[in-house]
Amino acid sequence: MSTLADVAQSVVKGQMDKVKEHVQNLIDAGNAPLDIINNGLIEGMNVVGVHFKAGDMFVPEVLKSAKVMAAGVELVKPLIDDSEEQSKGVIVLGTVKGDLHDIGKNLVNMMMTSSGFKVIDIGIDMPPEKFADAIREHKPQILAMSALLTSTVYAMDDTIKYITTEGLRDRVKVIIGGAPITQEFAESIGADGFAPDAASAVDLCKELV
Amino acid sequence: MIIVGELINASRKVIAEAIKAQDADYIKKVAINEREAGVDYIDVNAGIFIGKEMEYLKWLVQLVQKATGAPCCIDSPDPKAVQAALAVHKGIAMINSISLEKERYEALLPIVAGTNLKVVALCMSDRGMPQTTEDRLAIADKLINALVRNNVSLENIYVDPLVQPVGTKDSFGIEFLNAIQAIMETFKGVHTMCGLSNISYGLPNRKFLNRTFAIMAVAKGLDGLIINPLDKEMMASLTVAETLAGRDEYCENYLEAFRAGRFEF
Numbered sequence: 001m002s003t004l005a006d007v008a009q010s011v012v013k014g015q016m017d018k019v020k021e022h023v024q025n026l027i028d029a030g031n032a033p034l035d036i037i038n039n040g041l042i043e044g045m046n047v048v049g050v051h052f053k054a055g056d057m058f059v060p061e062v063l064k065s066a067k068v069m070a071a072g073v074e075l076v077k078p079l080i081d082d083s084e085e086q087s088k089g090v091i092v093l094g095t096v097k098g099d100l101h102d103i104g105k106n107l108v109n110m111m112m113t114s115s116g117f118k119v120i121d122i123g124i125d126m127p128p129e130k131f132a133d134a135i136r137e138h139k140p141q142i143l144a145m146s147a148l149l150t151s152t153v154y155a156m157d158d159t160i161k162y163i164t165t166e167g168l169r170d171r172v173k174v175i176i177g178g179a180p181i182t183q184e185f186a187e188s189i190g191a192d193g194f195a196p197d198a199a200s201a202v203d204l205c206k207e208l209v
Numbered sequence: 210m211i212i213v214g215e216l217i218n219a220s221r222k223v224i225a226e227a228i229k230a231q232d233a234d235y236i237k238k239v240a241i242n243e244r245e246a247g248v249d250y251i252d253v254n255a256g257i258f259i260g261k262e263m264e265y266l267k268w269l270v271q272l273v274q275k276a277t278g279a280p281c282c283i284d285s286p287d288p289k290a291v292q293a294a295l296a297v298h299k300g301i302a303m304i305n306s307i308s309l310e311k312e313r314y315e316a317l318l319p320i321v322a323g324t325n326l327k328v329v330a331l332c333m334s335d336r337g338m339p340q341t342t343e344d345r346l347a348i349a350d351k352l353i354n355a356l357v358r359n360n361v362s363l364e365n366i367y368v369d370p371l372v373q374p375v376g377t378k379d380s381f382g383i384e385f386l387n388a389i390q391a392i393m394e395t396f397k398g399v400h401t402m403c404g405l406s407n408i409s410y411g412l413p414n415r416k417f418l419n420r421t422f423a424i425m426a427v428a429k430g431l432d433g434l435i436i437n438p439l440d441k442e443m444m445a446s447l448t449v450a451e452t453l454a455g456r457d458e459y460c461e462n463y464l465e466a467f468r469a470g471r472f473e474f
Contacts (some may be wrong), residue, residue, distance in 0.1 A: 059376040059411025098312060100337045103377055103410075124337055150262050151287040179220065180257045 002026050004040040007072065011044025012051075014064035016071060023072045033079040034086070038116065041072045045114040053199045059107070062198075066114045087118040089209035090140040092172075094122040094131065096155035101148040104178065104198070108144065111198040117205060128155075128162035135168045141209045144201070147178040157189040173208040177201060210451055211250070211367070211433040212444075213282045213303070214243030215404065217269060218254040225257060228265050236269065237276035244277040246438035250303050250327075251277065253294070254284040263290040270294045282329075282435070288316030295320065303327035305435075306369060307356075309334035309348050314355075322359035329402055330356065332371045332388070340378075345370045345388035346395065353396055367402035367433050368392050375418075376411035382422065386429050393430035402433030416440070424450040432456075445471050 002025035010019035019041075026036050048065045051057035091112055095105050102124050112119045120138045122130055131143060143163070147153045156176050163169050173192040176185075186194035193208060195201035216239050219225045227235040243251050251273050255265035262285060270281050282303040283294045291304055306329035307317040321328050330352040332345045339345045349368045356366055370388040373381040385408075389401050408422045409415035420443050423434060427450035436443055445466060452463040466472065 058413060059374065063377065098310075100310065100333065100335070102337065103374060107377070125335065149286045150256050150259050151285075151290075153259050180259055185259055 007040030008044035033076045049199045088116040091142040092134040092140040093144040094126040095124045095146045097127045099147045099152035105146040107198040128159040143172040213250040213435040214248035214438045219257045240273040240276045250282040252282040263293045266294040305329040306331040329367045331369045342387040363398040367400045372407040374410035389429040404435040
C-alpha cells in the first residue's frame with residue numbers, strides 16, 4: 001500500500017519509477033487526485049526547497065525532483081475536472097528587454113511550477129509592452145522579471161513605469177531577481193519584492209498572493 | 210597561455226565593499242598580488258553597481274595601473290562603461306567583451322575597429338544563449354569575420370564560447386569543450402578564453418570542478434583563462450596541462466615550475 005508520504009519521499013529522492021508506482025497505487029485506491037498533488041507531490045517539492053535553501057541539496061537534484069514530480073502530475077491530471085483544477089496563483093515570468101540570460105529564470109519557473117503556481121513564461125528579451133499584454137491576457141497575481149546585467153536592470157524600471165501608465169500596476173504584485181539586484185534597488189523602482197534565489201522566490205510568491 | 214587575474218570583481222563581496230568604501234589600498238594590494246603571481250592582464254569589474262559602474266570602473270583601472278603597470282581586462286557588458294574605462298587606460302587593454310547581441314555589437318565594434326586592442330568575443334547572440342557546439346561555432350564565425358573585416362587582427366581575438374552550468378544540463382560541459390576544439394581548428398591563429406566559475410554553479414566543491422574543467426579545456430586547445438592566480442594548485446595544474454597537451458617544448462615550463470617549487474602546496 002502506498003501513502004502520500006511515499007509519494008513525497010520519491011519526489012525528494014528523485015525516483016521516477018517509484019513516484020509513478022506510488023501515484024498509480026493511490027489513484028487505484030481511490031485517493032482524491034488533488035490530494036495526491038497537494039499533499040504528496042507538492043509536499044515533496046516543498047521539502048526539496050527547504051533542503052536546497054539549507055545547502056544540502058543541489059541544483060541538478062532539484063531539477064531531477066521537479067522532473068519526477070511533473071511525471072507524477074501527468075498521471076493524475078487526466079482525472080481532474082477543469083473546474084476543480086486549482087493553482088496557488090498565476091505568475092507571468094520573463095527576462096527584460098536586452099537580457100537573454102535564461103538559466104536563472106528557468107530555475108525559478110521550475111521551482112514555482114513545482115510549488116503549485118501556474119507559470120506563464122513569456123521568455124527572454126521581453127519589452128515592456130509584452131509584459132503588459134501578458135497581464136491583460138493571463139490576469140496574473142504576480143509579475144516576475146529577471147535581469148543579469150547592470151546594463152539591463154533599468155529595463156525593469158521601464159517595465160514598471162510602462163505598466164503603470166497602462167493602468168495595470170495595481171492588478172499585480174511585481175517581483176524581481178538577478179545577480180545585480182538588491183532589496184534597495186527593488187524598492188527604488190517600486191517593485192513589491194526581490195528574491196536572491198529560486199527557492200526564496202517561491203517563498204516570496206506565497207507571501208504575496 | 211594568457212592568464213587574466215579575476216580577483217578584482219565586484220561580484221566578490223570583499224571587492225564590492227572595498228569599491229564602495231573607495232579603499233584604494235586594498236584594491237592596489239590585490240592587484241600587486243595578482244601581478245606577482247604572473248598574470249598577463251588584471252580584470253576589473255564593477256558590474257554590481259547599478260548606475261555607478263562607469264565611475265567605479267575608471268577608478269579601478271587607474272588604481273590597478275598605478276600599482277602594477279599591468280594592462281587591464283575591462284570587464285563590462287555596458288559599452289559606455291567600457292569606453293570610459295578605455296579613456297583612462299594606458300597601454301593595450303583587453304575588452305571583455307563584444308558579443309553578437311545587436312546593441313552591444315554595434316556599440317563596441319567602432320571602439321575596437323582598426324585598433325590593437327585585445328578583444329574577448331563572447332558567443333552570445335540575440336537568439337539567446339548557445340546550447341550546442343554548432344551554435345557556438347556559428348556565432349564565433351560571424352564575430353570573427355566581422356572583427357577581421359573591421360581590421361582587428363585574428364591574434365587579438367579571444368573567443369569565449371560561453372560556459373554554462375553543468376548542473377543545469379548534463380551536456381553543457383562537453384558542448385563547450387568541443388566548441389573550443391572546433392574554433393581553434395577552424396580559425397587558425399585565433400585564441401580562446403573563458404572564465405570557469407559558471408561551470409560549477411549550483412554544485413558543491415566548486416574549486417575542484419573548476420580546476421578539472423580548466424585542464425580538460427586546455428587539452429582541447431584553450432589558450433586563455435580568467436582565473437584566481439593566487440590559487441597555486443590551479444596555476445600548477447595549468448602548467449602541467451599545457452605540457453601534457455603538447456604545448457611545452459622539452460617540458461621546459463614544467464621543469465621550470467618544478468625547480469621554482471610551484472608543485473609544493
